[in-house]
Amino acid sequence: MQTVRPVLTLAVAVVLAVIPFARASTTPVAPEGPVPLAIVVYDQPSFKGLSLRIEQAVPDLAVLKFDNKAASFEIQGTGDWMLCENRNYGGRCVRGSAKADDLRVLQLFGRVSSLYPVPAAAAPTTPTATPVPRDQKPTP
Numbered sequence: 001m002q003t004v005r006p007v008l009t010l011a012v013a014v015v016l017a018v019i020p021f022a023r024a025s026t027t028p029v030a031p032e033g034p035v036p037l038a039i040v041v042y043d044q045p046s047f048k049g050l051s052l053r054i055e056q057a058v059p060d061l062a063v064l065k066f067d068n069k070a071a072s073f074e075i076q077g078t079g080d081w082m083l084c085e086n087r088n089y090g091g092r093c094v095r096g097s098a099k100a101d102d103l104r105v106l107q108l109f110g111r112v113s114s115l116y117p118v119p120a121a122a123a124p125t126t127p128t129a130t131p132v133p134r135d136q137k138p139t140p
Contacts, residue, residue: 062113087114
């Protein structure tokens with residue numbers, strides 16, 4: 001029996017030494033931050049064909065060689081995008097949310113010439129002001 005104890009003690013020590021490393025390798029990695037608001041437009045329905053990822057307002061898609069080519073889109077991040085028929089955000093504009101696999105539904109298939117982001121509204125904050133009674137003047 002005395003020869004078994006050192007082996008058992010050694011086995012327990014090895015297991016205890018390995019456990020912290022096993023836990024470290026399975027710890028999930030937190031995302032770095034929120035996804036920036038962007039839109040990916042495709043020149044074919046169902047998110048197929050040539051695509052273009054856009055992160056800021058574009059007053060004229062012709063500059064990017066994508067004028068009147070959008071057939072579907074996907075929005076990344078939190079917010080919506082306005083898609084307009086004419087350059088400089090003119091003509092009919094439609095607010096797009098999340099994704100659209102066929103712009104014929106919005107009557108914009110092959111008609112988008114400009115677009116711009118509409119960020120999600122910030123969550124309302126709790127006011128920190130203290131009410132002042134009517135008979136008391138605020139102190140500067």
